[in-house]
Amino acid sequence: MTTRVNFQLELEALDEALEEMADMVENNIEKSLASFEKRNVELAREIVQGDRAVDDMQRSIEARCLSLMLHQQPVVARDLRMVSSALKIVTDLERIGDHAQDIAELVLRISDANVMENVGHIVEMASKAKLMMKNGIRAYTTRNTELAYQVIDADDEVDDLFNEVKEEISKLLQEKREPVDDCVDILMIAKYLERIADHAVNICEWTEFNETGTVQNIRLL
Amino acid sequence: MTTRVNFQLELEALDEALEEMADMVENNIEKSLASFEKRNVELAREIVQGDRAVDDMQRSIEARCLSLMLHQQPVVARDLRMVSSALKIVTDLERIGDHAQDIAELVLRISDANVMENVGHIVEMASKAKLMMKNGIRAYTTRNTELAYQVIDADDEVDDLFNEVKEEISKLLQEKREPVDDCVDILMIAKYLERIADHAVNICEWTEFNETGTVQNIRLL
Numbered sequence: 001m002t003t004r005v006n007f008q009l010e011l012e013a014l015d016e017a018l019e020e021m022a023d024m025v026e027n028n029i030e031k032s033l034a035s036f037e038k039r040n041v042e043l044a045r046e047i048v049q050g051d052r053a054v055d056d057m058q059r060s061i062e063a064r065c066l067s068l069m070l071h072q073q074p075v076v077a078r079d080l081r082m083v084s085s086a087l088k089i090v091t092d093l094e095r096i097g098d099h100a101q102d103i104a105e106l107v108l109r110i111s112d113a114n115v116m117e118n119v120g121h122i123v124e125m126a127s128k129a130k131l132m133m134k135n136g137i138r139a140y141t142t143r144n145t146e147l148a149y150q151v152i153d154a155d156d157e158v159d160d161l162f163n164e165v166k167e168e169i170s171k172l173l174q175e176k177r178e179p180v181d182d183c184v185d186i187l188m189i190a191k192y193l194e195r196i197a198d199h200a201v202n203i204c205e206w207t208e209f210n211e212t213g214t215v216q217n218i219r220l221l
Numbered sequence: 222m223t224t225r226v227n228f229q230l231e232l233e234a235l236d237e238a239l240e241e242m243a244d245m246v247e248n249n250i251e252k253s254l255a256s257f258e259k260r261n262v263e264l265a266r267e268i269v270q271g272d273r274a275v276d277d278m279q280r281s282i283e284a285r286c287l288s289l290m291l292h293q294q295p296v297v298a299r300d301l302r303m304v305s306s307a308l309k310i311v312t313d314l315e316r317i318g319d320h321a322q323d324i325a326e327l328v329l330r331i332s333d334a335n336v337m338e339n340v341g342h343i344v345e346m347a348s349k350a351k352l353m354m355k356n357g358i359r360a361y362t363t364r365n366t367e368l369a370y371q372v373i374d375a376d377d378e379v380d381d382l383f384n385e386v387k388e389e390i391s392k393l394l395q396e397k398r399e400p401v402d403d404c405v406d407i408l409m410i411a412k413y414l415e416r417i418a419d420h421a422v423n424i425c426e427w428t429e430f431n432e433t434g435t436v437q438n439i440r441l442l
Contacts, residue, residue: 059439066442070301073294080291087305091312166405173394173401180394184387184408191412218280221287 007072021057022137025097032100033126036107047104054097058090085206092199099192106185115182119168125161129193136200140207148204158197165190228293242278243358246318253321254347257328268325275318279311306427313420320413327406336403340389346382350414357421361428369425379418386411
């Protein structure tokens with residue numbers, strides 16, 4: 001087997017590892033948001049106690065990328081783009097996984113079961129952020145730059161929804177209709193959702209880079 | 222001049238570019254926090270209107286790292302560690318720069334000049350987060366892993382201060398002593414400070430990697 005064939009096999013294995021990690025993270029965030037939307041304390045507890053699988057996966061993929069760079073010496077720009085975008089994307093995936101835990105921790109603290117009915121935009125925000133993350137990951141794994149651009153465009157909607165949520169919470173606080181702690185916790189959950197959307201955008205920017213060598217029309221390689 | 226010498230020169234130039242970007246970001250965050258602590262609207266406006274210099278610097282360093290990987294083919298693990306840690310750290314620096322802008326935007330919105338006196342812990346939080354960032358950058362540029370570990374350890378203090386701030390704000394909201402919007406904005410500023418501290422920790426983890434090839438005792442290269 002030539003070195004080149006060997007390298008291609010290792011790139012495919014790297015891609016599979018990344019998909020596996022993405023599945024894990026997607027699953028965690030799905031569960032975390034379900035625990036939030038359905039106020040399912042059991043589910044939230046499961047996520048908070050969650051194992052270090054995502055972190056371990058991150059380190060293992062990083063080590064794999066670095067080893068490929070050192071020992072296989074990518075000589076084609078396309079190969080290096082794939083390895084370096086993988087090295088970047090694992091950070092975003094790991095952060096999304098962290099936010100799944102952050103949200104679950106807050107779900108466990110929220111005392112008033114009705115607070116969400118008064119913060120109507122957060123459910124829409126959660127569903128948009130989740131879709132951005134799913135599509136961002138799909139755009140990367142299927143090398144679909146069109147989808148990547150759609151995800152990047154959707155970020156403004158999530159930002160707008162975050163502002164709506166902030167206003168709803170300010171109103172609730174002014175009217176003293178909900179416990180203050182719950183309002184603050186919901187606001188934090190909204191902030192995590194906004195961050196998840198940001199990480200989806202990052203993943204899409206590296207998808208663009210992987211295919212074109214450019215990010216936001218700036219040539220990197 | 223041998224290729225090896227040439228490569229060393231390029232690594233040094235990369236290091237200088239990274240220091241330049243770090244200086245820019247450090248300066249922005251200093252100004253942003255000064256605008257917050259002294260409620261200096263002029264300064265805040267300057268940061269919000271700030272140019273794209275940090276973003277451009279990020280892309281230029283990334284391009285430089287990728288070009289080094291492709292054309293110079295680092296064959297020594299140490300060289301690859303330097304290039305790959307630079308590739309990782311620029312993301313954290315750029316995010317810290319973003320948060321400087323985020324904070325300045327909120328400073329412009331806060332209407333009540335006295336709100337900070339009632340959220341005593343935020344000044345301490347800001348000063349600790351700023352120190353973590355400065356020391357994190359210094360640890361990286363001076364290859365000081367001892368300092369890096371100190372920064373990583375300090376993160377718990379910032380997290381504790383964030384909880385104190387949340388409690389202070391919940392109390393203010395309950396007592397209706399400050400405008401709700403201001404309280405929500407201060408909470409967001411605290412969240413950005415907590416994120417800045419997290420990015421400082423990331424920078425320190427890549428400092429550890431750069432020197433030792435390990436992150437959190439896990440060997441990556």
